[in-house]
């Protein structure tokens with residue numbers, strides 16, 4: 001049976017990340033919820049490597065959209081069939097898109113079924129709401145999904161470990177709110193977009209406090225990191241020492257040193273091996289003290305463009321994938337982005353996969369400066 005991946009808020013980025021693992025996935029949205037349907041074997045452990053997937057569920061039953069479906073009967077049967085284990089049976093039911101009345105009916109039907117079987121049980125849905133990730137992680141979690149072409153009954157097999165992400169983010173000894181720090185989830189997504197293979201060294205030339213290196217070594221790859229700021233280099237060293245103690249990552253940080261990313265040489269890139277990927281969040285510009293006008297926002301981005309171009313002009317070896325996060329202004333009614341970087345990078349010998357021709361966008365709710373993620377592939381040898 002296939003699987004449903006329940007995606008995070010920025011569904012486009014989440015799908016792009018998943019495509020690195022499952023190129024044939026099909027995706028669909030149900031109101032604000034995004035899903036990807038994967039028709040191959042899935043190891044539940046993959047959830048720890050995916051920043052953009054909230055939970056994975058196994059499809060137990062697939063139903064055509066047009067047939068009238070009695071979900072109350074379906075839930076009763078599911079509850080009878082499901083493996084209960086020892087002790088009190090703790091469960092939860094979710095309906096996508098949310099439908100409070102239907103959810104109440106399903107919870108009632110499940111409770112009655114369990115009572116009739118004399119099974120001691122409790123459900124975690126408070127106020128007849130869908131469960132949060134924390135809830136889904138602590139119970140037998142069942143989902144009813146009204147999809148575009150089909151409806152699905154699914155059982156959750158893996159849930160993102162939000163406590164671990166939170167520790168990897170807020171638990172770090174050194175944090176730098178001023179320059180900006182990537183959320184570990186987004187760092188993971190960016191690393192996955194580079195599709196590193198066994199032995200790939202992930203290089204972060206604008207490392208800041210070291211989020212990309214930390215997530216790289218946790219995923220089992222080695223990393224090197226540079227930053228122009230002495231403080232950032234120091235912070236990254238402290239953070240990675242802490243990270244190694246707390247998480248015992250399989251990968252290593254091979255080097256962290258103070259360098260200007262616009263002056264890196266071929267040796268800086270390849271001294272530990274030729275199999276490299278560059279994953280980085282560049283300088284985001286000065287902190288914004290007020291909401292800029294679209295003209296001010298565009299000027300800020302235009303002023304930053306040279307640093308990105310100068311970095312792309314460095315001796316990046318042919319064939320290297322560069323996943324680059326730069327700022328965009330999440331203004332209403334339309335965002336302000338640095339569109340020119342895309343064709344200018346093409347002029348420097350980079351190709352851009354169709355997937356990110358327009359960029360992938362990530363912004364927290366109400367965040368003015370979001371991240372635009374671009375993927376480049378160096379097609380011509382570097383001019384030395």
Ligand SMILES: C[S@@+](CC[C@H](N)C(=O)[O-])C[C@H]1O[C@@H](n2cnc3c(N)ncnc32)[C@H](O)[C@@H]1O
Nearest residue numbers: 181182206208209210211227228229260261281
């Ligand atoms: C947005 S921060 C990176 C944050 C990082 N991704 C993290 O999660 O901690 C950008 C970093 O670029 C660095 N930077 C700015 N100009 C640079 C340059 N020319 N070469 C290298 N680093 C530079 C800044 O010192 C800053 O630490």
